[in-house]
Amino acid sequence: MATEFHNLQELRHSASLANKVFIQRDYTEGTICRFQTKFPSELESRIERSLFEDTVKTLNNYYAEAEKIGGQSYLEGCLACTTAYLIFLCMETRYEKVLKKISRYIQEQNEKIYAPRGLLITDPIDRGMRVIEISIYEDRGSSGSSSGSSSTTSSSGR
């Protein structure tokens, strides 16, 4: 926003955690895993709404795919039952495979989109699939008017 004020020679930047936003679960369709796509106000000045919504919608789709009840999940259950569930020791369930995909996706999103904007998404599985935690980082330790701008924007996170 105030990039024109930046004097690259003077900048000594470090990021510090300013705030965390929690995207809650959307229970309107029952207890399936879905997250709300409502854009939180703290991110107004940090990221484009469309990017955020895309991320959440993709995550929702992944979770829907993981929890889909169908032939594959039934066969998996039967197979597990017949082997006295020993198969769980050897094989990865479909849900776990999708979780790995989700984790890769979140990593990629963080690297490409969120980290350049000073944000960080935490995998919901670490929070018991209750919330998506987005950490907001602020520019700290920079000099000149850029600090003014960052303090301006950081007010949104406070």
Add this chain to the structure above:
Amino acid sequence: MPACAGERFKPSAYIPVATAACLLVGSSTLFFVFTGPWLAERICLAVPVCAGVVFFFVLANFTMATFMDPGVLPRAGEDEDKDDDLRAPLYKNVEVRGIQVRMKWCTSCHFYRPPRCSHCSVCDHCVEDFDHHCPWVNNCIGKRNYRYFFLFLLTLSVHMLAIFSGGLLYVTEHLEDLWALEATVTVVVMSISGLFFLPVLGLACFHLVLVARGRTTNEQVTGKFQEGVNPFTKGCYGNVKSVMCSPLSPRYIGKQRKKTPIKIQPPFKRPESDRETPVKIRDNGVQTNIIPNKAVEGVNEPDSQRLSTPPPLPPKPDPVLLRNHLAALEESLLYSRSSFPSAQPAGTLRPSLDPLSKLGPLSSREEVRQTMETIMQTGARTQDFSSDPNLGFPSSTMPLNSLTLNSRSLSLRHAHRYRDRPPLSSQTSEALTSTGLASQSLRLSPSVLTSRGSSLSYDSLLGPGENGSQRGLPLLGYQAPYFPLDSGGLVLGLSRGPEPQRHSPHTRSPVFMGMTRQSPQPREPSPVRYDNLSKAIMASIQERRELDERDKLTQRHSPAALGYAPDAGVYDTPSRRSLPPEGFRGPPSRGPTPPAYGSREFLMSSAAYGYGSRVGLSCSSTSSLSRAPRIACSSTSSLSRTPRNNSCSSTSSLSRAPRTSSSPLQSHPPGGITTQDRSLSPSYHSIECHLQESPSAMPYSPTSYATPRGLSFISDTETRDEPP
């Protein structure tokens, strides 16, 4: 048996599971050793083989039910729960398929329990889709292991039936020699299986019904859906399918996932939308190179924006000075016209204001313009503003330009405020445009003004009576330098605007529309910046407004200086530290909300179990309820955002999260909530406490369960529920 959150080792907890395991394994082994071979010979080899397969499944499901994580939710980190426990409401409503479901705050785990989640007091953690805590497997039955528990029951029933039948067959064939070893063992095994068969079969049938109806034991026992609708059911077939065929949910705790660290290095990108704001401003006919800034949108940023218009810009305003001046201004607006002359500093152009006074609130554009020109002519020669040496603005030379500029600035302010207004015409017809803008801004003013206090009410503007002409709008002091003849400059009908202004304290706010009287109070002059100053002024006006509102709210809601009325309910001021009123203290002061689904039966069941004993909760209900809509009230205090409120408003909040979740709270009158729910707010814990005390009152216990074992099983499961 998973490790409990509490690290105490309780041997007594392992007795039921050890007993069950021993009985199961022991009896079955004896059966296969002593009775099996005879059955293989007498009937068919397939009989003991099938029994063996069934026994194999029984063991597998028993092991899974015992050792599998039921769906434990990890405790929330401290940063997730920004509010104090005292501040967040006890319940949060969420809508599931059109039905209001209540989520309760878990004091141990520090989050609002998702629907169908419950806290197991034995294991001391929240379990997703909590069914019950089974002592026979010493484990909670929840989302992940309910299928295995259900299959265990079914297979165990079949297995017991098979053993009993096989043993019966053997005994009938060996009646003459029952004291032989095999016969004795068979009789013992038969009696064990016969003894436990009926309770196990009863439990299996009970769970069969639960699965078909899509309920958990917890929901059935607490009578949640007795008269309500179950929002979680998917139809009989759907429910069975989801129990039997759904994929295995992942574990939430205990897994250490490898994470690649991500580097976050400033400078950070910002969204493009911030740069769009100046475009809108330009469309309003204002010639600017506006640097995008949040301050443009009316936030308190007095010094961060400037309009790069041709005239030289005065230095930045002093916000403190501006506020003082603003305070003085507002006071002055209440002064009568009679005191006006005496307060005028020397050289102010009182006569110049007379033409303005002739303007009524609905003056036409032309009238306004002519009046302005008159003022310009009469006041052109007087340079009154010595307070601001920087304002070397020869008003005599370009009064009209200044007017234009002022109008532009005004329209700029309004552009921020009323962005949906159509862009105004170009600057070519400046004079007309400016006055048009002015009057447009004037037209805007009523809506702005009426929201304000009395000193700025439109009514006061309309009535040019003894006070009407004295009242005006807070001075947008930037105009002062351009109308030095009326030392207050002209206020073009604005009470707010994003531009900061250095404001001469003694410049009043003669309203352009005819509220042209200057404030009678003498004020010391101060330098005036015609554009940036107004922002500071407006910011300070806003602050005062916020303070006023807050005060009003406090006065409305709490007669006491600090506190708030217990019945304030959803209208409590969020920013206020919700100190609970004396006499309503309970431990964590949370209050109940109206019952969620199955509300009527909820009330009934609560009353039936004598909920009144939950005094602590009910006493604190009102206070916490008043706190509840801390989130819901965010709109009223949106201007007075504290960091806490910000976090609240966004998320949910938890508690906060979505405001929709608090809307049901909002819809209830505070008094209603207080009176109704004090005695009737349902809580699993209280109900289960009562269940424990009066097992005979359990609604669902089937007649076949009249055995002590069945009852103890059920009452045991209920005892181990939520903590107080």
